[in-house]
Amino acid sequence: xxxxxxxxxxxxxxxxxxxxxxxxxxxxxxxxxxxxxxxxxxxxxxxxxxxxxxxxxxxxxxxxxxxxxxxxxxxxxxxxxxxxxxxxxxxxxxxxxxxxxxxxxxxxxxxxxxxxxxxxxxx
Numbered sequence: 652x653x654x655x656x657x658x659x660x661x662x663x664x665x666x667x668x669x670x671x672x673x674x675x676x677x678x679x680x681x682x683x684x685x686x687x688x689x690x691x692x693x694x695x696x697x698x699x700x701x702x703x704x705x706x707x708x709x710x711x712x713x714x715x716x717x718x719x720x721x722x723x724x725x726x727x728x729x730x731x732x733x734x735x736x737x738x739x740x741x742x743x744x745x746x747x748x749x750x751x752x753x754x755x756x757x758x759x760x761x762x763x764x765x766x767x768x769x770x771x772x773x774x
Contacts, residue, residue: 653677655765657747662771663737671732673747673765681725684753686761687732689743689770699745700732701755710755715741737772744769 659671671687684704690696700721701710709721720733730747745768748761 653680653683653749653763655747655749655763657745657765657768660745660768660770662773665737665739665772665774667737667772668733668735669737669770671734671745671747671768671770673730673732675728675730675749677763679751680728683749683751684755684759685721685723685730686748686750686753686755686757686759687721687730687745688748688761689741689745690767691740691743694743696746698757701753701757701759702730703755704750704752705754708755710757712757734770737770739772739774742770742772 654676657673686701687699718736723730747765749763750759750761753759
């Protein structure tokens with residue numbers, strides 16, 4: 652079983668930056684694809700970014716391409732999401748998730764989820 656703890660959320664003005672982290676515990680971290688998701692109030696959860704387990708290939712939602720950068724550090728058992736040029740519509744609870752031997756795609760079968768961290772972007 653993998654446990655995930657996300658951190659780094661906060662309140663930032665539009666145009667600002669935040670960096671989220673997700674620390675993992677449990678076996679075989681390097682064999683997991685990693686995904687970042689977000690859910691805004693009254694909306695469905697949506698995929699933000701993902702990293703393949705095999706070669707580190709990155710995938711992004713169109714809404715964040717060019718602004719967000721996902722990365723992973725297998726030695727530290729952590730995944731990161733650098734968010735730049737934030738917009739009010741980025742306001743949401745951001746969660747990380749893992750999928751064994753996955754590609755980090757939106758349609759992946761993410762089995763373990765972190766508790767989420769709130770990101771609020773003020774206009």
